[in-house]
Amino acid sequence: MIPSTLRVTLIIAVLCYFIIILYFLKQRALNLKYTLLWLLAGAVMGVLVVIPELLVRIIHIFGIEDNMNGLFIMCIAFMLMILMALTSIASRQNMKIRTLVQEIGILDKRIRELETSIEEQQDKSKTPLQATGYQTCSAVEQRGI
Amino acid sequence: MQSEKKIKVLIIIPAYNESENIEQVIDHLISQAPQYDYLIVNDGSTDSTLNICEKKAYRYINLPINLGIGGAVQAGYVYAAKYNYDIAIQMDGDGQHDIAYLADMLKPLMDGTADVVIGSRFIKKEGFQSSKTRRIGISILSFLIQLTTGRKIIDVTSGYRAVNKRFIGIYAKDYPTDYPEPEAIVTAVMHRGRVMEVPVQMRAREGGKSSITFRKSIYYMIKVTLAILVCRLSYGFRRAKAVPERAERS
Numbered sequence: 001m002i003p004s005t006l007r008v009t010l011i012i013a014v015l016c017y018f019i020i021i022l023y024f025l026k027q028r029a030l031n032l033k034y035t036l037l038w039l040l041a042g043a044v045m046g047v048l049v050v051i052p053e054l055l056v057r058i059i060h061i062f063g064i065e066d067n068m069n070g071l072f073i074m075c076i077a078f079m080l081m082i083l084m085a086l087t088s089i090a091s092r093q094n095m096k097i098r099t100l101v102q103e104i105g106i107l108d109k110r111i112r113e114l115e116t117s118i119e120e121q122q123d124k125s126k127t128p129l130q131a132t133g134y135q136t137c138s139a140v141e142q143r144g145i
Numbered sequence: 146m147q148s149e150k151k152i153k154v155l156i157i158i159p160a161y162n163e164s165e166n167i168e169q170v171i172d173h174l175i176s177q178a179p180q181y182d183y184l185i186v187n188d189g190s191t192d193s194t195l196n197i198c199e200k201k202a203y204r205y206i207n208l209p210i211n212l213g214i215g216g217a218v219q220a221g222y223v224y225a226a227k228y229n230y231d232i233a234i235q236m237d238g239d240g241q242h243d244i245a246y247l248a249d250m251l252k253p254l255m256d257g258t259a260d261v262v263i264g265s266r267f268i269k270k271e272g273f274q275s276s277k278t279r280r281i282g283i284s285i286l287s288f289l290i291q292l293t294t295g296r297k298i299i300d301v302t303s304g305y306r307a308v309n310k311r312f313i314g315i316y317a318k319d320y321p322t323d324y325p326e327p328e329a330i331v332t333a334v335m336h337r338g339r340v341m342e343v344p345v346q347m348r349a350r351e352g353g354k355s356s357i358t359f360r361k362s363i364y365y366m367i368k369v370t371l372a373i374l375v376c377r378l379s380y381g382f383r384r385a386k387a388v389p390e391r392a393e394r395s
Contacts (some may be wrong), residue, residue: 098212098322104222105186105206106227 010049017042039083040077048074152255155230156183156247157213157221160238164192171203172242177244184224185238188217214304215325219316226317235318241273242305246345246366250307259341260312261333263298266306272346282366286327289370293377294334299342301327312338321372324365328372335380 021038046072048055059070077115156174160167167185174183184204187195198205208220217379218235225233232254236242253259261353266272267280274280274310286301306328315336321328339366 097210098216098219101208101210101212102216102223105208105220106224109204109206109224 006081007052010045014042014046014049017045034089037082041082044074044078056106152228152232152316153228154181154232154234155221155225155228155250156181157186157218157225157233157235158183158238159186159188159217159221159235160190160194161188161211161217162190162192162194163238164190164194166239168197168201169199170238171188174244178247181247182230184221186208186217186220188214210234210305213322215320215322219320221319222313222316224273225313230313231310231324232307233313234305236305241347241349243272243346243348246305246343249343249345250305251340254307254309258340260309261311261330261340262307263300263303263330263340263342264345264347265298265300265303265342266345266347267299268342268344271344273349273369274319282362285366286369286373289373290327290330290334292392293373294331296330296334296340298330298340301330303345305345305347308333312336321376324369324372327369328376331373331376331380334375354356 018039021030021035021042025032025035052067055070055074056067059067062070064070064073156178158167158174160169163170171183171185172248182204183197184206186393187198187205189208195207197203198207206220206224208217212220215314221235222233232251234247236244242264246282248260250264253262266274269385275283283300283302287297287299289299291297306329312333315332315338316329321332330340
């Protein structure tokens with residue numbers, strides 16, 4: 001059985017954990033989508049701290065003798081899951097960034113080409129206009145915007 | 146039959162810190178093959194590659210972040226898909242690939258006998274043949290690709306390639322990262338592409354450094370081996386059935 005002092009410590013720890021997550025969520029420093037797994041882990045921890053008999057039973061189903069060992073194994077399993085989720089999120093973002101960078105590169109080329117074609121047009125329209133004294137014609141008007 | 150029509154060809158040249166070579170390569174390309182469009186993909190170079198492109202008014206796209214060779218080449222394919230090119234050729238910006246072979250590589254695509262053409266330096270065994278250790282590495286990867294896809298490609302690491310319109314679209318969506326060349330072959334075969342090797346000669350690099358140093362070669366082999374296996378697995382049991390013609394090995 002888990003000693004009661006340890007239970008109190010664990011309950012406080014779980015509460016702190018939730019407060020930190022909620023604080024981050026409130027500050028919009030965490031995206032709820034990516035926090036669900038953390039909240040789930042917290043909920044499981046909370047249930048197990050309040051009803052330790054459940055933990056003992058689950059642990060025995062898996063054939064683990066020592067309760068504390070069982071607790072550690074569960075924690076590690078959760079952390080591995082979260083890490084894997086994070087890696088997958090990072091990979092997906094990597095792909096998205098790649099697409100964005102490529103798109104920016106292509107757009108950048110298009111803008112450069114547009115700029116040169118506008119400049120050419122300007123140069124063309126400038127010469128006859130200047131000759132007839134229409135120097136006040138603004139750049140915006142010349143571009144036809 | 147298609148060759149009568151005006152076919153739009155884009156040559157994609159990924160460039161990362163190629164300031165020593167790029168000018169020579171592009172000027173040569175412009176003078177020798179003016180009928181084809183080319184596109185330099187400056188992959189976030191930290192040297193003066195971008196300045197050279199700007200100063201010489203080359204056709205280039207500038208990636209603000211270094212994506213690696215895979216991402217840079219893919220940017221070229223995305224561009225080719227966007228502007229409706231019929232054929233895209235990728236060649237390195239370091240002068241290793243000789244544009245004299247462009248016509249040879251284009252021919253199977255124009256005739257419609259292949260979807261992906263790889264310029265292979267080992268068919269005729271002429272020109273720069275790379276070091277012995279590298280050749281061993283390449284033959285291991287070649288064997289692995291044969292094992293996983295059933296297609297025998299000899300020069301799996303060659304970055305001198307030409308693809309038709311269908312594969313421009315496929316590569317624009319799905320192109321491997323890091324060391325993409327061998328993996329891209331698996332992608333091609335898995336999409337039932339007819340991959341063909343055409344003999345070319347390559348030169349030793351004119352300047353700059355190879356992206357694969359000796360220290361990185363072990364990592365390269367492990368990474369590429371795994372990538373090939375994962376790539377093969379991700380396509381499930383969809384094995385290419387169509388038997389493509391092989392380039393004559395004369």
